Amino acid sequence: MPQPFVSPLNFLDQKTYKDENGVEKPYGPMRFKQLVEDRYFISKNANISYSDTGLMTPTERKYIIEFINRDITRQNEAMEKAIKKK
Secondary structure, eight states: OOOOSSOSOOTTSOSEEEOTTSOEEEHHHHHHHHHHHHHHHHHHHHSOOHHHHTTSOHHHHHHHHHHHHHHHHHHHHHHHHHHHHO
């Protein structure tokens, strides 16, 4: 099986972050959860297997998420227009 293009473990990432209460927490677990959520969102909405999303570059993931969100917004607007016509 091919290795992912980019490792989720990046030495350039910060070590900690401050949560909404100002408490300093490790960044790694939060970032990992964010990556898993992004990959899940793409695989759920774009008919791409979860394992294939691991082969995407961060830029590709970002673009695909933008495209999916745009499509969902368009679909919701079309539904609202259809409901208003009735």
